[in-house]
Amino acid sequence: MSSKGIRDFRPRIHFTPQDHWMNDPNGMVYINGTYHFCYQKYPYDTVWGPMHWGHAVTKDLLHWEHLPMALYPDELGYIFSGSSVYDKYNTSGYGTKENSPIISVFTSHNNETGLEQQSIAYSVDGGRHFEKSYLNPVIENPGIPDFRDPKVFWNPVHRCWGLVLAAQDRVYFYGSRDLKRWEKTGEFGPEGNHANGVWECPDLLQIKYEDKVFWILVVSMTKTDEGRWRTQYFIGDFDGDKFICTYPSDEAIWLDDGFDNYAGVTFQNYDVPLLMGWAMNWAYASKVPTNEYCGQATLARSLSICNTKAGYRIAGHAEGLDKFRHMAYPVSSGAHLMTETFGLRIKGEGNGKIRLSNSDGQRLEIEVAEDIITVNRAIAGYREFDEQFMTPECSIVSSKRLKEGNWDLEVIFDVSVLEVFADGGLNMVTMVVFPDTPYDTIRWKGKLEVSLFEIS
Ligand code: FRU
Numbered sequence: 001m002s003s004k005g006i007r008d009f010r011p012r013i014h015f016t017p018q019d020h021w022m023n024d025p026n027g028m029v030y031i032n033g034t035y036h037f038c039y040q041k042y043p044y045d046t047v048w049g050p051m052h053w054g055h056a057v058t059k060d061l062l063h064w065e066h067l068p069m070a071l072y073p074d075e076l077g078y079i080f081s082g083s084s085v086y087d088k089y090n091t092s093g094y095g096t097k098e099n100s101p102i103i104s105v106f107t108s109h110n111n112e113t114g115l116e117q118q119s120i121a122y123s124v125d126g127g128r129h130f131e132k133s134y135l136n137p138v139i140e141n142p143g144i145p146d147f148r149d150p151k152v153f154w155n156p157v158h159r160c161w162g163l164v165l166a167a168q169d170r171v172y173f174y175g176s177r178d179l180k181r182w183e184k185t186g187e188f189g190p191e192g193n194h195a196n197g198v199w200e201c202p203d204l205l206q207i208k209y210e211d212k213v214f215w216i217l218v219v220s221m222t223k224t225d226e227g228r229w230r231t232q233y234f235i236g237d238f239d240g241d242k243f244i245c246t247y248p249s250d251e252a253i254w255l256d257d258g259f260d261n262y263a264g265v266t267f268q269n270y271d272v273p274l275l276m277g278w279a280m281n282w283a284y285a286s287k288v289p290t291n292e293y294c295g296q297a298t299l300a301r302s303l304s305i306c307n308t309k310a311g312y313r314i315a316g317h318a319e320g321l322d323k324f325r326h327m328a329y330p331v332s333s334g335a336h337l338m339t340e341t342f343g344l345r346i347k348g349e350g351n352g353k354i355r356l357s358n359s360d361g362q363r364l365e366i367e368v369a370e371d372i373i374t375v376n377r378a379i380a381g382y383r384e385f386d387e388q389f390m391t392p393e394c395s396i397v398s399s400k401r402l403k404e405g406n407w408d409l410e411v412i413f414d415v416s417v418l419e420v421f422a423d424g425g426l427n428m429v430t431m432v433v434f435p436d437t438p439y440d441t442i443r444w445k446g447k448l449e450v451s452l453f454e455i456s
Contacts, residue, residue, distance in 0.1 A: 009415055011416060017295070020043050020044065021041065021295060024278050029085060031126070035059070037055070037276070041054030047294070051109070052073065052079055053070040055069065062455070071106065077115070078108075079108070081148065084268065087101050087103050087179060094122035106120075107150065108136065120135070157240030167187075167199070170188060173186045195230070198222045199220075200219070203266055204218075208305075215237050216236075217233060218231060230256070234253070235311075257428065258375065259430075260280050261298055262280065277430070289434055306426055337356070340438045341456070343410060346449070353445045358441075362380055366420060374396060378396060380434075403426065408424065
C-alpha cells in the first residue's frame with residue numbers, strides 16, 4: 001500500500017519548500033524583524049541534485065514567504081551549505097554606509113572532481129538579489145576531499161569576523177576583517193570526538209549562563225554508528241583563534257535524540273542562539289511519501305545551558321508559539337483532536353505514556369520512565385516506502401533523562417512532524433511520521449496533567 005499521492009503530509013508551521021527537494025538550512029540571518037532562511041534546494045526534482053540556495057523569509061518563525069532563488073550553480077560548481085551575515089558596517093565594501101549588505105559564504109562543490117572551496121556572494125537589496133564575488137573562491141581547498149559548510153560569526157576576542165568549516169574529521173577556524181580575505185587560525189578535532197562519520201555543518205555559538213559565557217561547537221555527523229545522521233555538540237571556550245573543549249565527555253553529546261534533525265545551525269545577528277535543522281534523515285530522505293515537495297526544517301529553537309547531573313547541557317525551546325501556548329486548555333484522556341497542528345503541555349509524576357492515534361489503528365507513543373524517554377513510531381503510520389525506515393533501529397528512540405522526579409513535556413505535532421521537548425527542553429526528539437489519516441485521539445496512562453493548544 002502506498003500513501004504517495006493519497007494524503008497531503010505537508011506541515012503547516014514547519015518550513016517546507018513550495019515544491020521539489022530541500023536539505024540543510026543555509027544563510028540564516030535576522031535583519032530588522034525579518035528572519036532570512038536559505039536552504040539547500042534542487043528545483044527540478046524531489047530528490048537531491050545540483051544544489052542551489054532557495055530563500056524564504058518569516059516574521060514569526062511559523063509562516064513563510066517564498067522568495068526567488070538566492071544562488072544558482074556556476075562554473076565553480078554546485079552551491080553547497082553555508083551561512084550569511086548582516087555586514088552592518090560594510091566591512092566588505094560591497095554595500096554603502098547607508099545600505100548594509102548581506103554577505104553569504106558558501107561552499108562551491110565541483111561535482112566532477114569533488115573539489116570543495118569557499119565562495120561569497122552579496123546582496124544590497126535586503127536579500128532579494130545576490131551577486132557572486134569576482135574574488136571567488138575566497139578560501140581555496142588545501143588538498144582534502146571534504147572541506148565545506150562555512151559558518152561565519154563575529155569574533156569578539158579579536159573584533160573581526162570568524163569562520164568555522166568542516167574538514168573531514170575536524171573543523172578549521174579562520175579570521176577576516178572584510179569577509180573576503182580569510183586566514184586560517186586553528187583547528188579542533190578529531191581528539192575529543194567519540195562519534196563516527198564525516199564532520200559537516202559546524203556552528204560556533206555563545207550561550208550565557210549566569211555570569212559565564214559558554215562557547216558551543218555544533219557539528220553534524222554523517223552516518224554514525226547507529227547508521228543515522230546526527231548532530232552533536234562540544235562545550236568549551238573560544239580563544240579568538242580556535243575552540244577548546246573545556247568540558248570533555250566520554251561519549252558523544254547529541255543535540256537531539258530523534259531520527260530527524262540534521263545540519264542545524266543558528267541565525268546570525270540575533271540576540272540568543274536560535275537554531276533550525278533539517279527535519280529529515282539522509283538514510284531515507286529521498287523516499288518519503290510526500291508529493292510535490294521533499295523535506296522540511298525543524299521549528300526554530302532557542303538554546304540555553306542547564307547544569308544537570310551529567311554536567312552542563314543544552315536545552316531547547318521552540319520559538320514563535322507563545323500566543324498559542326497562552327490559549328492552552330486542559331484535556332482529559334480520550335480527547336478528540338480537532339486539528340493536525342497542535343501543542344501539548346504535560347506535567348507528569350512517575351511513569352507515563354501518551355498516545356496519539358487515528359481510526360486506522362496507527363499510533364505514535366511517547367513514554368516517560370524514571371530515567372528514560374522513549375518515542376515509538378513503529379506503528380505510527382505508513383512506512384513501507386523504505387526498508388530502513390521500517391526497522392526497529394529506525395522506529396524507536398530512547399533519550400536519557402538528565403533530571404530526576406517529576407517531569408514536563410512539550411509536544412508539538414504538525415501533520416507529519418513531531419517535536420518533543422522534555423524536562424525543560426533538555427531532551428529533544430524530532431521525528432517524521434506519515435499517519436494514513438490524521439491522529440484524532442489523545443490518550444494516556446499515568447498521573448498526568450495535559451493541556452492542549454491549537455496552532456494556526
Ligand atoms: C549536509 C550536507 C553538507 C553539504 C550539503 C549538500 O547535509 O552533506 O555537508 O554542504 O549537505 O547538499
